[in-house]
Amino acid sequence: MSSQKISLTINGESVEAEVEPRTLLIHFLREELNLTGSHIGCETSHCGACTVDLNGKSVKSCTVFAVQANGGELVTIEGLANGTEMHPLQEGFYEAHGLQCGYCTPGMLIRAYRLLQENPDPSDDEIRVGISGNLCRCTGYQNIVEAIRYAADKINQAEGAD
Amino acid sequence: MSDAQEMTLEEREASIGGIGTARKRKEDARFIRGQGNYVDDIKLPGMLHGDFVRSSHAHALIKSINSEEALKVEGVLAVITAKDLEPLSLHWMPTLAGDMAAVLADKKVHFQNQEIAFVVATDRYAATDGIQKVVVEYEALPPLIDPKTALDDDAPIIRDDVADNDEVGQGKRHHPNHIFEWQVGDKEATDAAFEAADITISEDIAYPRCHPSPIETCGCVASMDATNGKLTVYGTFQAPHVVRTIVSLITSIEENKIRIVSPDVGGGFGNKVGAYPGYICAAAASIVTGHPVKWIESRIDNLSTTAFARDYHMTGELAADKDGKILAVRAKVLADHGAFNTHAQPMKWPAGFFNIITGSYDIPVGHVKVDGVYTNKAPGGVAYRCSFRVTEAAYLIERLIDILAQKTGIDKAEIRMRNFVQPEQFPYNSCLGWEYDSGDYPTALKTALKAVDYDGLRKEQAEKREKGELMGIGVATFTEIVGAGPVRNCDIVGLGMFDSCEIRVHPTGSVIARLGTKSTGQGHETTFAQIIATELGIPSDNITVEEGDTDTAPYGLGTYGSRSTPVAGAATARAARKIRAKAKKIAAHVLEVTEQDLEWEIDRFKVAGSDVSITMKDIAMAAYSNIPEGMEHGLETTDYYDPPNFTYPFGAYICVVDIDRFTGDVKVRRFYALDDCGTRINPMVIDGQIHGGLTEAFAIAMGQEIVYDETGNVLGASLMDYFLPSAVETPEWETDFTVTPCPHHPIGAKGIGESPNVGGVPAFSNAIVDAFAHLDVTHMPMPHTQGKVWKLLNELGLNK
Numbered sequence: 001m002s003s004q005k006i007s008l009t010i011n012g013e014s015v016e017a018e019v020e021p022r023t024l025l026i027h028f029l030r031e032e033l034n035l036t037g038s039h040i041g042c043e044t045s046h047c048g049a050c051t052v053d054l055n056g057k058s059v060k061s062c063t064v065f066a067v068q069a070n071g072g073e074l075v076t077i078e079g080l081a082n083g084t085e086m087h088p089l090q091e092g093f094y095e096a097h098g099l100q101c102g103y104c105t106p107g108m109l110i111r112a113y114r115l116l117q118e119n120p121d122p123s124d125d126e127i128r129v130g131i132s133g134n135l136c137r138c139t140g141y142q143n144i145v146e147a148i149r150y151a152a153d154k155i156n157q158a159e160g161a162d
Numbered sequence: 163m164s165d166a167q168e169m170t171l172e173e174r175e176a177s178i179g180g181i182g183t184a185r186k187r188k189e190d191a192r193f194i195r196g197q198g199n200y201v202d203d204i205k206l207p208g209m210l211h212g213d214f215v216r217s218s219h220a221h222a223l224i225k226s227i228n229s230e231e232a233l234k235v236e237g238v239l240a241v242i243t244a245k246d247l248e249p250l251s252l253h254w255m256p257t258l259a260g261d262m263a264a265v266l267a268d269k270k271v272h273f274q275n276q277e278i279a280f281v282v283a284t285d286r287y288a289a290t291d292g293i294q295k296v297v298v299e300y301e302a303l304p305p306l307i308d309p310k311t312a313l314d315d316d317a318p319i320i321r322d323d324v325a326d327n328d329e330v331g332q333g334k335r336h337h338p339n340h341i342f343e344w345q346v347g348d349k350e351a352t353d354a355a356f357e358a359a360d361i362t363i364s365e366d367i368a369y370p371r372c373h374p375s376p377i378e379t380c381g382c383v384a385s386m387d388a389t390n391g392k393l394t395v396y397g398t399f400q401a402p403h404v405v406r407t408i409v410s411l412i413t414s415i416e417e418n419k420i421r422i423v424s425p426d427v428g429g430g431f432g433n434k435v436g437a438y439p440g441y442i443c444a445a446a447a448s449i450v451t452g453h454p455v456k457w458i459e460s461r462i463d464n465l466s467t468t469a470f471a472r473d474y475h476m477t478g479e480l481a482a483d484k485d486g487k488i489l490a491v492r493a494k495v496l497a498d499h500g501a502f503n504t505h506a507q508p509m510k511w512p513a514g515f516f517n518i519i520t521g522s523y524d525i526p527v528g529h530v531k532v533d534g535v536y537t538n539k540a541p542g543g544v545a546y547r548c549s550f551r552v553t554e555a556a557y558l559i560e561r562l563i564d565i566l567a568q569k570t571g572i573d574k575a576e577i578r579m580r581n582f583v584q585p586e587q588f589p590y591n592s593c594l595g596w597e598y599d600s601g602d603y604p605t606a607l608k609t610a611l612k613a614v615d616y617d618g619l620r621k622e623q624a625e626k627r628e629k630g631e632l633m634g635i636g637v638a639t640f641t642e643i644v645g646a647g648p649v650r651n652c653d654i655v656g657l658g659m660f661d662s663c664e665i666r667v668h669p670t671g672s673v674i675a676r677l678g679t680k681s682t683g684q685g686h687e688t689t690f691a692q693i694i695a696t697e698l699g700i701p702s703d704n705i706t707v708e709e710g711d712t713d714t715a716p717y718g719l720g721t722y723g724s725r726s727t728p729v730a731g732a733a734t735a736r737a738a739r740k741i742r743a744k745a746k747k748i749a750a751h752v753l754e755v756t757e758q759d760l761e762w763e764i765d766r767f768k769v770a771g772s773d774v775s776i777t778m779k780d781i782a783m784a785a786y787s788n789i790p791e792g793m794e795h796g797l798e799t800t801d802y803y804d805p806p807n808f809t810y811p812f813g814a815y816i817c818v819v820d821i822d823r824f825t826g827d828v829k830v831r832r833f834y835a836l837d838d839c840g841t842r843i844n845p846m847v848i849d850g851q852i853h854g855g856l857t858e859a860f861a862i863a864m865g866q867e868i869v870y871d872e873t874g875n876v877l878g879a880s881l882m883d884y885f886l887p888s889a890v891e892t893p894e895w896e897t898d899f900t901v902t903p904c905p906h907h908p909i910g911a912k913g914i915g916e917s918p919n920v921g922g923v924p925a926f927s928n929a930i931v932d933a934f935a936h937l938d939v940t941h942m943p944m945p946h947t948q949g950k951v952w953k954l955l956n957e958l959g960l961n962k
Binding site: 035103 | 191375376377378428682846849855857881886888
């Protein structure tokens with residue numbers, strides 16, 4: 001099958017690659033680039049385990065072709081921390097026991113990363129609506145809501161202090 | 163040592179991070195960075211991908227399979243069918259229930275989406291291309307979908323391969339579609355009690371077919387190393403050692419030439435206990451091609467083929483006196499096991515521990531009869547976040563006692579109080595054969611009633627009913643039986659259901675421990691370290707816990723049925739105690755005193771009545787350098803623990819719902835869960851387990867069902883149709899606890915992962931029925947979808 005050249009930015013780094021037009025973004029990330037943090041849970045964009053941030057929006061990379069990301073700017077779980085310094089969301093998930101098996105966690109974190117930019121001080125209900133495209137079978141969400149709240153408070157305090 | 167000496171006792175205790183500490187999880191570091199290592203993350207050199215051609219029919223003869231065009235597809239290397247596996251005797255496999263299951267359909271298909279051929283290709287896209295080109299010719303047969311017709315004289319025979327056998331692994335049977343009949347209790351005495359009773363109630367109560375559906379589906383990477391003949395299989399296994407033994411038994415490869423590795427597993431909930439065709443086909447394909455072969459299940463494959471749960475069609479009855487005191491319980495069950503009996507439970511228990519239907523109640527006599535049948539549906543019958551058939555049993559008794567309350571006019575909390583096994587009755591021998599180890603049910607319920615102001619809620623409900631509004635209060639006071647189990651009555655393919663822990667203390671006082679269980683999110687790396695920390699006085703941060711690699715971990719039966727803490731957790735404590743006993747001898751030797759002079763204090767042995775002591779850290783070094791004469795060097799041991807009994811966690815749950823009488827929308831206003839899991843190892847992890855279990859209970863009660871049409875098409879095997887609640891639907895949970903330590907467990911723990919599912923489902927169901935109780939509604943079939951609730955509202959004319 002003929003392949004197509006794409007170039008995009010992933011976690012701040014330029015990437016160029018040849019991909020088949022039918023290659024899904026999640027497979028491109030996981031299999032071509034070995035960025036295995038984003039997971040596959042349903043292949044029908046219901047579960048959100050594959051959520052990545054593309055051009056400032058949360059997208060489910062199991063139903064996006066890699067070629068559609070051409071020229072785009074992508075953030076995945078691997079790009080969330082600042083070097084060894086955890087993002088406040090990662091810290092929140094650790095502190096509030098916001099994960100168990102860890103499979104939905106990267107997608108959940110990347111969705112929450114965008115949510116807090118869309119709405120920096122969300123209510124608990126707004127958090128619940130904001131992550132409703134990401135399913136978790138282990139936690140019952142309560143601690144995830146707390147974890148996001150923790151991160152929002154931490155980010156807002158740091159910004160208030162500036 | 164000097165730093166430690168300056169700390170107070172409390173500071174030393176806190177520095178250990180042992181039992182009772184809300185210790186943050188050790189495994190989180192990799193998961194929050196996207197550095198987990200799940201099976202689909204594994205990539206081996208030269209790895210191929212395999213996937214299945216699946217049946218479009220529920221019941222049909224296979225006339226032919228034509229792979230010619232598929233083999234022309236670029237990247238496709240092989241198409242494996244039953245014929246190819248037959249010379250290796252791998253086309254059928256033995257199940258954990260004594261039956262046989264087709265690995266690839268052999269001459270006929272028995273359920274929709276059954277595996278017919280395994281296409282092996284260079285990548286998953288090429289495999290999919292190949293699958294499209296395989297042509298299967300069928301001759302359709304009449305399907306059998308409704309289990310209630312399975313034993314009819316003219317029912318289609320599903321399993322031609324065993325049609326003439328008078329048993330299929332679990333005792334005598336009387337029809338080609340019959341799998342087993344299982345009875346327990348005293349039928350005569352029970353019937354007599356029903357004859358004589360003032361009050362009897364009977365209800366048909368179905369627990370629909372549902373599915374555990376972890377976010378990670380099943381999968382594996384099988385790799386046969388031709389140079390040394392060793393087969394390594396990485397996969398989603400809740401019980402890796404059992405998989406190794408079964409693979410050895412069916413392939414005749416010696417067990418030392420098989421390595422099973424469970425990497426990080428993205429949730430199990432019972433889905434990942436069994437052996438599936440994908441594992442066998444990937445292994446066979448690797449042996450044949452000499453390449454590693456990966457198989458990863460799609461979500462549709464997952465929901466429609468591997469490990470359904472429940473599908474229990476129950477008729478439950480209670481006999482009681484006028485005061486609501488239960489005199490007898492009787493249950494008849496039709497169990498739909500699908501096309502092969504692949505249910506995963508201890509082999510002597512074809513209906514699991516369903517005879518726990520006495521629940522938390524002192525019932526003098528009872529009788530249970532369960533019949534298992536084949537249908538043209540996916541095989542399974544796993545314990546979805548519960549011990550074996552315990553959620554079915556708890557659902558039945560908790561519904562029945564509510565119905566009895568309505569019939570007698572006794573309050574639903576009060577009738578439970580009147581029937582509880584009392585604290586002084588433990589150990590309590592139930593009429594259906596269990597020895598309940600411990601419990602305090604009245605305290606649990608009283609605490610719960612007070613916490614939610616039950617009387618106030620009932621008052622509010624009465625006022626609302628006056629106004630025509632619908633409010634329901636659901637009470638569930640459940641008892642589980644978990645921690646399988648005593649080897650005398652629990653085995654899987656003959657393997658006793660013990661579990662194990664090996665502990666090695668390094669010279670500088672840190673530890674590695676390995677267990678026969680496998681965490682699928684429960685946090686074993688964190689909590690089992692806490693048990694060792696308390697027993698050995700070594701900080702939990704210095705204790706590494708490993709599971710899941712059969713080349714390194716001691717043999718164990720795995721993680722399911724809430725058995726990890728009751729069985730492997732006990733082995734962990736006992737192994738640590740063996741080490742401490744040796745450490746004491748070393749301490750006496752180093753301090754030049756007798757063992758009798760020594761007492762244990764948090765992290766050290768101390769000479770009684772003096773300041774002289776030696777820490778565990780220093781004893782560890784001495785174990786490798788300065789030991790008494792005749793002693794072996796080192797500080798390590800393994801414990802295999804055969805529990806003397808099961809454990810019996812219990813709880814009292816209260817659920818309050820408001821129902822919109824025009825739309826049928828059910829709002830869970832409040833859910834209060836009091837759990838007693840005995841000794842609490844990590845309260846943070848326990849709360850997390852309860853939140854998750856309650857959410858799965860909510861999903862089951864409110865929406866989960868795998869539905870088939872009359873021709874055997876599975877309807878809705880995707881997450882579009884199968885209900886996994888999001889954060890929006892999921893209620894807020896309030897947790898509470900009492901502590902009644904298990905008397906026979908070394909640290910008094912009972913297990914917690916499954917209680918919230920077992921107790922949660924009836925709490926939801928009872929709340930919704932309770933909203934209609936004043937209108938003489940006694941039961942509504944699960945799941946309580948908005949459509950079904952609306953239908954009832956409409957029938958009752960309440961939506962006008």
